[in-house]
Amino acid sequence: MMFERFTPDARTxxxxxxxxxxxxxxRYVGCxxxxxAVVSTSRPASAVLREQGMTPDHVEEEIVRRVGLGGGAGxxxxxDREALSAIGIDLDAVRARIEASFxxxxxxxxxxxxxxxxxxxxxNPRRAIPPGLLRRWRRRxxxxxxxxVPDSTATGRYQAMGAVPRGHLxxxxxxKKCLENxxxxxxxxxxxxxxxxxxxxxVITMNGGLVAPILLALGAxxxxxxxxxxxxxxxxx
Numbered sequence: 001m002m003f004e005r006f007t008p009d010a011r012t013x014x015x016x017x018x019x020x021x022x023x024x025x026x027r028y029v030g031c032x033x034x035x036x037a038v039v040s041t042s043r044p045a046s047a048v049l050r051e052q053g054m055t056p057d058h059v060e061e062e063i064v065r066r067v068g069l070g071g072g073a074g075x076x077x078x079x080d081r082e083a084l085s086a087i088g089i090d091l092d093a094v095r096a097r098i099e100a101s102f103x104x105x106x107x108x109x110x111x112x113x114x115x116x117x118x119x120x121x122x123x124n125p126r127r128a129i130p131p132g133l134l135r136r137w138r139r140r141x142x143x144x145x146x147x148x149v150p151d152s153t154a155t156g157r158y159q160a161m162g163a164v165p166r167g168h169l170x171x172x173x174x175x176k177k178c179l180e181n182x183x184x185x186x187x188x189x190x191x192x193x194x195x196x197x198x199x200x201x202x203v204i205t206m207n208g209g210l211v212a213p214i215l216l217a218l219g220a221x222x223x224x225x226x227x228x229x230x231x232x233x234x235x236x237x
């Protein structure tokens with residue numbers, strides 16, 4: 001129901017966030033992918049962000065620096081960086097040490113191994129398996145037809161190092177929160193629609209996750225960007 005109020009441009013942002021995540025080899029859509037999609041549009045809110053240094057290339061560079069490419073990104077995607085930092089764990093330092101010890105492909109290989117299904121040959125051959133159970137197990141293991149992936153119109157510098165995830169990618173809890181924030185932003189502005197400007201405001205006001213560190217790295221702040229976006233739309237109205 002929420003998406004019924006999204007303008008075509010705002011819906012395109014969500015679609016492009018999926019495409020960016022898939023292109024980078026990530027198995028989820030996070031706030032950082034929404035941010036990358038927002039700064040890549042031609043809408044006024046996006047122009048404001050780019051004027052403040054939030055260009056698509058810079059945002060993508062920060063995403064890859066923090067999360068990586070390919071399956072290895074999924075290993076750290078659901079971890080709360082702020083909570084871990086509070087107890088002295090720096091995920092970027094952990095990633096750097098793993099790659100220094102085992103190579104830059106170590107995380108991607110580990111994540112790919114996590115997603116592989118066990119083969120029948122790995123089962124204990126001495127364990128008796130009822131024939132009926134074995135038949136049901138084989139039926140469940142039949143590969144499902146791959147979901148078609150539309151040609152991406154969301155371009156960027158980086159491409160996944162391994163296999164590109166297919167099908168629909170789930171939104172993280174924080175990404176859902178970003179979209180919920182966009183609804184509240186529209187309500188606060190007494191707008192009947194949810195546009196790119198509302199999505200942009202919903203994303204940049206997120207405290208947890210990767211958005212705040214990306215803004216900080218690019219010399220921007222959520223409150224300053226919010227004020228600039230609102231000022232642009234006030235002058236345009």
